[in-house]
Amino acid sequence: MYVDGGGCSFECVVAEAAVVAEAEAAVAEAEAVVAEAEAVVAEAEAVVAEAEETAVAEAEETAVAEAEETAVAEAEETAVAEAEETAVAEAEETAVAEAEETAVAEAEETAVAEEQKKRRVIISPPVPL
Structure with a gap:
């Protein structure tokens, strides 16, 4: 409430603080979304790491298998990196x-x-003379 055209009252300051707190909560929620996206990317990287270990073991059997597995591993790493960048960027943009x-x-x-x-105008009753 404004008094005599002055600054914001205590209630106004409290209301503004509540708005700021809610905005900070929204940012914290956005950061949680980004953290979830990063956790998903970490899981994907673990899967890729396991796949790479398997590919290396099989690649030792033949030169052709080695070339194929290397190409697949590189494609997977590129896809994971792109997916990670995209997921994080989208999560951040959304947040x-x-x-x-x-x-x-x-x-x-x-x-x-x-x-x-x-x-709001406060109308006082007329003062008797």
Whole structure:
């Protein structure tokens, strides 16, 4: 509530702090999404590592198998790297977009509420003379 056109009151500051806290919570949630994406990528890398070990063992049997397994391993590593970059980038973009949308919506709500508070006029009953 504004008093005599002055600055934001305690309630206003508390409301703004709540908006900031919610935005920080949204960012934390976004970071959790990124962490989940990174965990998925780590699992994929473990699977690829196992596949590479198997490929190496089989590649020792014949030169042709070695060439094929090397090509497959390189393709898998490239695919995993690309998938990791894409997953992390998409998760970060989504998280940032959600955090921004939340922060903007909350800021707009706060601004509207503050504007409504400014427009309220307290009408006092007439003072008898």
